[in-house]
Amino acid sequence: MATTQQPNDRAPRVVIVGAGAIGGFYGAILYRAGARVELVMRSDAEHVREHGLIIDSDVAELGDLSFTPAGVHAASDTPTPGADFVICCVKVLPGIDRAALIAPWLGPHSVIALIENGIDIEPAIRQALPDHRLVSGLAFVAVSRTGPGRLHHQAYGRVSLGNWPGGVDSAVTRLADLLHAGGIRAKCSESIVADRWGKSLWNTPFNPVSVLADGTDTDTMLDTPGGETLIRALMAEVAAVAAADGHPLPADAIDKNIAATRTMNAYRNSMALDQRSGRALEIEAILGNVCALAERYEIAVPRLAMLHTLIAMKQAEAGSDRS
Amino acid sequence: MATTQQPNDRAPRVVIVGAGAIGGFYGAILYRAGARVELVMRSDAEHVREHGLIIDSDVAELGDLSFTPAGVHAASDTPTPGADFVICCVKVLPGIDRAALIAPWLGPHSVIALIENGIDIEPAIRQALPDHRLVSGLAFVAVSRTGPGRLHHQAYGRVSLGNWPGGVDSAVTRLADLLHAGGIRAKCSESIVADRWGKSLWNTPFNPVSVLADGTDTDTMLDTPGGETLIRALMAEVAAVAAADGHPLPADAIDKNIAATRTMNAYRNSMALDQRSGRALEIEAILGNVCALAERYEIAVPRLAMLHTLIAMKQAEAGSDRS
Structure with missing residues (x-):
């Protein structure tokens, strides 16, 4: 499988919690930007650990997005805290405690980023994890899982990022720069809400x-x-x-x-x-x-x-x- | 199978068009009242012709409702016009011309009765068949088909009958009397609408x-x-x-x-x-x-x-x- 860039020691460590189709896709983008990308997967962890994540993209200019993450974790694995970015792509569902899924990967300076749909989805995270910078993001992308460890990227990919409930700090711009370096448009929004x-x-x-x-x-x-x-x-x-x-x-x-x-x-x-x-x-x-x-x-x-x-x-x- | 009464020559001839569960049940009631009951069935005609219509009723006081109709017709059979009552129990659906299903059974003095659900279901019949007295009726009954030629009557059975758009003429009272003689409550309503x-x-x-x-x-x-x-x-x-x-x-x-x-x-x-x-x-x-x-x-x-x-x-x- 093709890889475009190898991460180095100064590269940011990014943990993507709930790496389904959306999380896997942005993992690939951040990998291309040089980040050390780890995926926490509800399914397919063993398969991706062995074979990498294969992404078939219809968007030719992105090139081959397939990559081997620096780490692949099943939900039951023991987390290693201290990621620079913990990006949460978990579905927002009653009964799913997203903060509990994010928390074990955090260090004192970790930034939390949510790439999730919906309205008013940030307060639960802010209340449970008040000491971390919080980036709220929206993805405009058509990507779906087609098989174990395999995604089909059909179109789009841009994101909007901002602090919640408003503003743009250095965490937002850093994440936007990484995504941009990985090949997609990333807009910094003063009002993500x-x-x-x-x-x-x-x-x-x-x-x-x-x-x-x-x-x-x-x-x-x-x-x-x-x-x-x-x-x-x-x-x-x-x-x-x-x-x-x-x-x-x-x-x-x-x-x-x-x-x-x-x-x-x-x-x-x-x-x-x-x-x-x-x-x-x-x-x-x-x-x-x-x-x-x-x-x-x-x-x-x-x-x-x-x-x-x-x-x-x-x-x-x-x-x-x-x- | 049990029968309660044999029709005689002076008995009214009743044709029930669209004799599913509802039509079959009221056919049984009218048979008990002495009517010559013919069923026009979309399905089960051959079975009922051979074995009669079996009705398992949970309402003990009605006795055995099973009966052998005086005639059982498939939709493709050639109709014999001149029924005293043509009772339409066909589902009211776009694309189903109920008047066309009723018309071939009518003679000059036939009364049309609708035992069907819904609002504003009479105008199509009145417009197509303006020369016949029209009885509009509502059934309050829980009855369903359980197999070929077999119904399960769970509860109730009363009807409301009236002329459309209003009033009660002798056709209404005659049909109500028959149903009452067959064992159910039949209310004559001055405003069936x-x-x-x-x-x-x-x-x-x-x-x-x-x-x-x-x-x-x-x-x-x-x-x-x-x-x-x-x-x-x-x-x-x-x-x-x-x-x-x-x-x-x-x-x-x-x-x-x-x-x-x-x-x-x-x-x-x-x-x-x-x-x-x-x-x-x-x-x-x-x-x-x-x-x-x-x-x-x-x-x-x-x-x-x-x-x-x-x-x-x-x-x-x-x-x-x-x-």
Whole structure:
């Protein structure tokens, strides 16, 4: 397998906790930038330790992303603390204590970075680990696991990074520089929460609606009679909560999101794929937390609340056997 | 098999079109009342012709309901016109021309009776067959097909009958008398449309919501966080349309429906069972027609509209292969 660069002793040590498709991809980018990259994997650890992580990318200019991490750890392995960056890519799910998964890899000067979806996902980390600098990040990437130790990178890759709840410190710029050196665009955002609301405008309607329609694609959602009207109404509710949260979205944000979605091919979002594969869904991070903020700000979100309740019913019917 | 009464020459001839579980059950009741009962069956015709219709009833006082119809017709058989009553129990589905299924059995004096669910299901029949008296009916019965030519009657059986759009003529009372003679309660309603709204208050929320939750039961719907609130909000929208349609429901109707549902055991409604079995769903009759009336009366029904759109998406994802 190809490698582009060997890490040296001065290279930052990066531990990626929850290195699935997203974490594995950014691990490869940081490896290309010269970091010592270690992956903590829920599955595939043994396979990747032996064979490295193979990444088939459709984005030719990135070159071969496959690499052999400096360390591959199963969840049960004893952590070695003191990473320069502990990047958390764990799914945000009720009952998963992300702080507990991050903590054992930290040293006194470690930076925590979250590359995760959702709204209001930082407070749990900040409260549990108040003494560490916290970088909050959003990934815009299409990458999925195709087999043991094997990923398929289909498109995109850029990230937005910022401190939570706001600002940009040297930890943010250092991580952004590394990602940029690895070949992708990394934007430093003075208001990562505003960026989260911008992404939520799409995810919060489209992801849960696709679940209720059994994992359907964007074309089906928009082309069903009443579909675009419903998506726009849900987006308007998200925008109202964003504004109440102090992060008003641009006036044309809904139109632009709909137009951009219509220019794509029919697309099954990550939650739709999770639904179709019986995997756990990030409903609370994507939708439940928006409803909770709406309640806090006393914003009426009848459609988002209905969506939340209907999905809870569907999950109750499916039983609690999802993993 | 047991029979309770043999029809005589003066007995009314009753043709039941679409004799599934509901039609078969009321066929048995009318047979007990002395009618000459013929069944038009989409499936099981050959089996029933040979073995009769077997009905296992949990309601002991009705006695054995099994019977051999005076005629059993497959959909492809040549109809003999001139029935006294043509009772239509066909599912109300887009693309199913019920009037065309009824028409060949009619003579000049035939009465058409509909024992079907839904709102605003009569105009299509009235327009296509304007010269016949029209009885509209609602069945309150729990009966299902358990095998070829075999039904399981679990509970209830009463009907409400009336002319459409209102009033009670001699056709209504004659049919009610027959059903009563067969052993069940048959109420003559001066406003069958009001009765339909009363039943719709329950069906229009519970049936489609159960579909989105993959055919779940009443307890799951009510006990999911936000579930009862959502059902009540949907009921309030139905009640608003009923009032605009000139049939206001009693002020305590919603409370009574919720309380009655909570006293039942966990119950999968007929649409939930249809969903779980991959059968066609009467979405338009139960929900779509309510939304259409809301639009006509300019009543806002955001949650009913959302429910309708979400189900359309789910059905689009499932493809058009449902039968």
